[in-house]
Amino acid sequence: MMERDETVVILGEDVGFYGGNYRVTEGLYAKYGEKRVIDTPIAENSIVGNAIGMALGGLRPVAEIMTVNFILIAMDQIVNQMAKLRYMSGGKIELPMVVRTPQGVSKQLAAQHSQSLERFFTSVPGLITMVASDATAAYYGLKKAIELDDPVIFLEHELLYPMKMEIQKRESFDPFRADIVKEGKDITVVSYLKMLHDTLKAVPVIEKELDVSVEVINLHSLNPLDMETIANSVKKTKRFVIVTEEPKTGSFAAEVVSKVSEELFYHLDAPPLRICGEDVPTPYNRKLELLSIPTPEKIAQQIVYWGREHGI
Amino acid sequence: MSKSIVERAYYLMKLGRVFEERAKEEYMKGNISGFLHLAIGEEAVHVGATLAFGKGDIFVHYREHVWALAKGMSPKSLMAELFGKKTGVSKGKGGSMHLYEPLLNFYGGNAIVGAQIPHAVGAAYARKYLGHTEGVLVAFGDGATNAGNYYESLNMAALWELPVLFVNENNLYAIGTRIDRASAVKELYKKAKEFMPAERVDGMDFFQVYDAVSKAKEYIETEGKPYYIEFLTYRYEPHSMSDPGDYRSPRELKVFHDKDPVEFLKREGIKRGLFDENFVKEIDERVEEEIEEAVKFALESPEPEDAELFTDIFCEVCTDVVP
Ligand SMILES: Cc1ncc(C[n+]2csc(CCOP(=O)(O)OP(=O)(O)O)c2C)c(N)n1
Numbered sequence: 001m002m003e004r005d006e007t008v009v010i011l012g013e014d015v016g017f018y019g020g021n022y023r024v025t026e027g028l029y030a031k032y033g034e035k036r037v038i039d040t041p042i043a044e045n046s047i048v049g050n051a052i053g054m055a056l057g058g059l060r061p062v063a064e065i066m067t068v069n070f071i072l073i074a075m076d077q078i079v080n081q082m083a084k085l086r087y088m089s090g091g092k093i094e095l096p097m098v099v100r101t102p103q104g105v106s107k108q109l110a111a112q113h114s115q116s117l118e119r120f121f122t123s124v125p126g127l128i129t130m131v132a133s134d135a136t137a138a139y140y141g142l143k144k145a146i147e148l149d150d151p152v153i154f155l156e157h158e159l160l161y162p163m164k165m166e167i168q169k170r171e172s173f174d175p176f177r178a179d180i181v182k183e184g185k186d187i188t189v190v191s192y193l194k195m196l197h198d199t200l201k202a203v204p205v206i207e208k209e210l211d212v213s214v215e216v217i218n219l220h221s222l223n224p225l226d227m228e229t230i231a232n233s234v235k236k237t238k239r240f241v242i243v244t245e246e247p248k249t250g251s252f253a254a255e256v257v258s259k260v261s262e263e264l265f266y267h268l269d270a271p272p273l274r275i276c277g278e279d280v281p282t283p284y285n286r287k288l289e290l291l292s293i294p295t296p297e298k299i300a301q302q303i304v305y306w307g308r309e310h311g312i
Numbered sequence: 313m314s315k316s317i318v319e320r321a322y323y324l325m326k327l328g329r330v331f332e333e334r335a336k337e338e339y340m341k342g343n344i345s346g347f348l349h350l351a352i353g354e355e356a357v358h359v360g361a362t363l364a365f366g367k368g369d370i371f372v373h374y375r376e377h378v379w380a381l382a383k384g385m386s387p388k389s390l391m392a393e394l395f396g397k398k399t400g401v402s403k404g405k406g407g408s409m410h411l412y413e414p415l416l417n418f419y420g421g422n423a424i425v426g427a428q429i430p431h432a433v434g435a436a437y438a439r440k441y442l443g444h445t446e447g448v449l450v451a452f453g454d455g456a457t458n459a460g461n462y463y464e465s466l467n468m469a470a471l472w473e474l475p476v477l478f479v480n481e482n483n484l485y486a487i488g489t490r491i492d493r494a495s496a497v498k499e500l501y502k503k504a505k506e507f508m509p510a511e512r513v514d515g516m517d518f519f520q521v522y523d524a525v526s527k528a529k530e531y532i533e534t535e536g537k538p539y540y541i542e543f544l545t546y547r548y549e550p551h552s553m554s555d556p557g558d559y560r561s562p563r564e565l566k567v568f569h570d571k572d573p574v575e576f577l578k579r580e581g582i583k584r585g586l587f588d589e590n591f592v593k594e595i596d597e598r599v600e601e602e603i604e605e606a607v608k609f610a611l612e613s614p615e616p617e618d619a620e621l622f623t624d625i626f627c628e629v630c631t632d633v634v635p
Contacts, residue, residue: 018488018559041458041494042425042486070424073459108346108396110407112423280621284346284407285396288621 001143002032005060008146011038012047012064021066022102022161044070048077048099052085055097060146067158068103068117075120082151083126098145100154102161104194104245105293111281114289116193116246121153122223122255128152129222130175131192135165137220140173157193175220178229184215186312187303188233190256191243192219199243201296202303209300210307222252230256231264238269239312241303245293248276270310275302313522318577318586319595321363321518325355325574326599328378331387334603335377335394335408339553343611344394347423348408349375353516353548356573357481358382360521361449365477365529368446369417369435371428373453374409375481375547376421383418385411387606397613404616405624417446425486426456429465429478436474440536447475447532449525455486457500469538470507477528478504478540481515487551488559501542508538515543516571519580545573 002008010016010025016039019026029037040047044065051063065071071078078099085093105114121129130145130152132138138156145152181196182203187210191199196218203214215233219226234240240260244253253274260272277293294302332350339348351358355378362370362382372379380390385401393400394408402410409423419435422428432450439448456462457480469476480500484491497503504510509531513524521543528539546568550557581587 014487014489017493021487039489039493042455043459045460073424108407110346110405110410110423112409113347278621280625283405283616283621284393284402284410285404285616286345287615288405288618291618291621 001146002028002036006036007058008060008062009036009038009054010062010064011040011051011054013040013042013066015039015064020064022158024161025064044073045077048074048082051097051099052077052081052095055095055151056093060096062098062100062146065099065101067113068101068155069113069115071099071101071117074099078121078127078153079124083124086150087126094149095151096146096149098142098152098154100142100145100156102156102158104157104159105277105282105289106158108284108286108289110284114282116244116277118155118222118244118252119246119250119255121155122252126151127223129155130220131155131222132220133157133192133196133218134160134163136168136170137175139167140170141175141220144173144175155193159194160197163197176224176226178220178226179218180215180229180233181218182214182216184213184237186210186212186237187214187239187241187307188217188230188237189214189241189243189303190217190219190230192222193245195243195245195294198294198296199299202300205300206303206307209304210312212307212312225256225259227259227263230260234260234264235267238267240264240268240272241275241306242272243275243294243299245277247279248274249279251276270306270312273303273306275299313519315586317363317522318518318581319591321359321522322577322581322587322592323595323599324359324363324382325518325577326595327387327602328355328358328381329574330599330603331381331390331606332377334607335391336549336553338394338607344408345396346407347374348394348553349551350549351375351378351547353546353568353573354378354481354483356518356521356577357451357479357515357543357545360518361451361479361525364522364525365449366446367417368529369419369432369439369448371419371432371435371448371450372421373425373428373451373456374421374423375453376411377408379451380411380413380418380421383413383416385413385416385418387602388609391603391606391610392613395610395613396615397610398616398620399609399613403620403624405620426452426459426461428452429456429461430468432476433465433469433474436469436476437472440474445533447477447529449477449479451479451481453486454480454482454484454491454500455489455494457503458495466504466507466538466540473537475532475536476538477525477532478538479525480540480542481545482542483545483547485547485551485560487555490559499542501540504540508540510540510542512542512544515545516568516573516576518573518577
């Protein structure tokens with residue numbers, strides 16, 4: 001991407017000389033130099049504000065915010081500027097830019113460093129919100145995000161970085177189409193980021209305990225949301241579950257359940273189920289931390305319980 | 313400066329040093345997790361400033377173990393917090409970056425760079441409004457001085473004439489980015505000079521730290537206006553346990569190691585006849601014992617109960633809305 005298009009630049013804290021806190025940008029500084037891989041001061045609002053200016057000025061910036069926790073400082077630029085400029089200019093302004101950031105509950109980083117904030121981004125009109133749940137989605141998804149002429153928030157999960165996998169060659173990759181990663185006929189489970197993997201670990205238990213087959217859908221984009229894939233699946237299975245790591249109240253999961261209820265109410269044989277984090281700031285203690293978020297065991301348990309309650 | 317203050321300083325600096333060295337060891341063993349930011353090398357600033365500042369409020373960022381110890385928090389409750397135990401100062405909910413003790417006027421512990429700076433300005437406003445005589449000290453790294461929060465705070469503190477002492481711990485690095493790659497103005501105290509009196513002081517020398525903060529405290533509390541000190545200091549360890557720390561040259565490390573603040577105070581204290589070898593030996597032994605006890609306490613302390621997940625979110629009024 002950077003080789004092909006010299007207007008692509010990266011900016012953020014420690015992305016250059018240091019190689020990125022999660023080593024995501026390692027090697028780029030040596031290859032493309034400091035004019036294209038820009039180390040910034042710790043100033044998140046200006047990082048995004050600058051990226052907006054760069055996009056206005058003819059570049060395709062990828063702004064990295066070290067972790068989502070610090071993106072809150074940049075929310076004014078994101079919500080009031082980045083998301084609205086195109087609309088307010090009657091479509092005259094294009095903002096080809098990406099803000100990429102890792103999020104989620106990692107390991108014992110405590111409340112100010114352990115959050116999933118997709119709810120904030122997906123509720124802002126004008127922001128595309130993409131997620132990369134594995135290396136393939138990160139590779140194709142990020143490329144796509146950079147190519148788009150609209151502003152994109154690109155979310156990753158801190159605990160997925162160590163996951164090793166070969167990138168699957170794909171002829172085409174449309175991030176706005178969800179993938180059915182496992183076919184099934186009795187329950188539709190939607191997820192993304194780390195919870196997708198935890199869900200996949202729970203599936204064999206659920207299938208065995210309830211004697212059913214589970215369909216698992218992986219979202220690459222949260223906004224826009226591929227309701228078509230979800231609807232087709234729910235029409236087939238008649239049951240809907242969504243698994244996310246964020247606290248439950250006011251979650252993105254709540255939004256998806258609302259859509260499913262609105263659009264597919266008469267197709268449902270059971271009330272939709274949300275499996276989310278607890279409504280608490282994330283604690284430091286490991287045992288409490290694990291209690292605060294879904295785990296493969298809890299996902300299995302809750303779906304099995306819900307399944308029995310509703311006669312599946 | 314009285315003999316007893318220097319003695320206390322040596323004890324606290326040594327306590328901080330051994331506490332952190334031990335915390336590092338316990339991290340390697342897996343007893344401590346998450347982010348652990350060590351301040352080894354910066355003890356003279358933390359202890360000197362706290363002792364000179366006395367009773368006022370202190371706000372710090374995530375590199376705060378030694379500040380907390382100097383402010384009078386017990387090594388036991390701090391170590392237990394790092395272990396995530398119920399007996400920890402934040403009941404195991406906060407960890408290394410979130411230590412608070414309002415009873416000792418210690419307000420953290422903040423994992424968001426620069427976020428504590430406006431808190432300190434607000435606290436100073438409140439204290440002044442309520443007629444308290446003590447001022448507020450806020451400490452932050454060089455990296456925090458490039459953010460909007462920082463300038464906004466300098467302006468408000470100066471505009472409203474608030475008793476805040478801004479303590480900039482310039483250890484030259486923000487994670488792996490050296491100060492000259494992040495700040496257009498390299499002498500950081502100059503960035504504050506338009507707002508308030510500002511100076512630069514050697515942060516490896518306890519005596520200079522103590523004197524500078526004593527004078528500054530006097531100024532903010534009698535004049536009722538803010539003051540700024542940039543301390544030149546150094547962290548010997550990487551930014552945190554997850555940082556490879558390979559961006560610093562051995563020569564640079566040596567220059568700063570040659571003025572190790574704990575060793576410096578020991579040498580100077582003896583040379584100036586403020587204490588003797590025996591005192592040092594006694595303190596060193598006492599500190600080892602205290603830290604040993606703290607680790608034992610932390611190890612043997614229970615984990616928080618599961619129900620603790622839902623406590624401390626609100627004061628009692630709202631508990632019924634939480635599941
Ligand atoms: C707002 C915000 N942005 C980024 C970070 C990530 N981060 C943590 S510490 C740090 C460097 C801060 O350096 P400095 O202020 O010099 O303090 P030091 O660590 O040297 O004591 C960064 C970038 C953060 N915690 N908060």
